[in-house]
Amino acid sequence: MSLGRARILDAALALAADRHWEALRLRDVAEELGVGLSDLHPCLGEKEDLVDWFWDRADAVMLSQCRGPDFDALEFSRRYETCVLAWLSVPLSHRRTFREMLYVRMEPGHLHIQLPTLLRVSRTVQWMREACGRRGTFLRRATEEVVLSSLFVSALADSLNDDSLGGQRSRDRLQRHIRWAVSAGRLWPTTPPRTPHSL
Incomplete structure (x- = not known):
């Protein structure tokens, strides 16, 4: 599964629509994308x-x-x-x-x-x-x-x-x-x- 910036960002924004940005975790984004944190790690350094x-x-x-x-x-x-x-x-x-x-x-x-x-x-x-x-x-x-x-x-x-x-x-x-x-x-x-x- 290919992970690009646009896909990761869109997933994060979709999740943040239902909660405060401060409450969003990268673990949530990974789960939304159906991947593990280890798959996100090469793509971004931090939230x-x-x-x-x-x-x-x-x-x-x-x-x-x-x-x-x-x-x-x-x-x-x-x-x-x-x-x-x-x-x-x-x-x-x-x-x-x-x-x-x-x-x-x-x-x-x-x-x-x-x-x-x-x-x-x-x-x-x-x-x-x-x-x-x-x-x-x-x-x-x-x-x-x-x-x-x-x-x-x-x-x-x-x-x-x-x-x-x-x-x-x-x-x-x-x-x-x-x-x-x-x-x-x-x-x-x-x-x-x-x-x-x-x-």
Whole structure:
């Protein structure tokens, strides 16, 4: 029986739908898959790897959706908004479970997983900048990374606690925050939309 990341992660998410993420054990995942722990062991080092795999899935979905001439023709603010919403579509499909994943990671005393989580945010934002075609360097790049990371984290927190129809409230807030960042000069909206000749 072939075990891949997607199959293991899907089994874990299905089980977590009926319990708190903290209560899920790798033994449960193995039993759900009809294998032993020894079969899981070569695939992942610990339960926390499942959170990283889920994050990887969101990154992959975002990158697959945020490309092509229609996306490239958008103004930067709309490109970044599209990236964030595409990324959020993955955790929002398991909103309660993903919220519990983050709560466990952010608990006091979990410094060994808190820092990697912050680095994960930075890595995701870097991929979003690449998708959006940002080319700023040095101080401009650093400032933009801080602002975009803040926008991403704020949007993530809003969406995980948004019970409005279709998450419209958090979407509206994301749009307002991006507009504010642009108008305040914290982002540079002057990068022209990309065309096939400029790629």
